[in-house]
Amino acid sequence: MADTESSTNNVSADSPDQQSSQDSKLEFSADEEILITMVYNLVGERWSLIAGRIPGRTAEEIEKYWNSRYSTGE
Incomplete structure (x- = not known):
């Protein structure tokens, strides 16, 4: 029973951390921005x-960054 409670607590404790880590991952360093532009x-x-080419980044993060930064308002 203690294992079940521990697992439940870990899941609920991880949820806010996962959201904040996702938010912080959307912030790109200058080096990452240059690399994204060059490879694009x-x-x-x-x-x-x-x-x-960028450790720790997903294709979705890169695409979201690019579209938010360079999207055209057609």
Whole structure:
């Protein structure tokens, strides 16, 4: 029973941490921004290839960053 309570507590404790870590991951360093731009110019919108060059980043994060930064208002 203690194991069940511990697991339940870990899940609820991890949820806010996961949200805040996701928010902080959307902040990109200057080096990451330069790398994203350079690789984008080479391969285009191939987000998984770009993310493969930046440890700890997902294709979704890269795409969300790019679209928020460089999207055109058509």
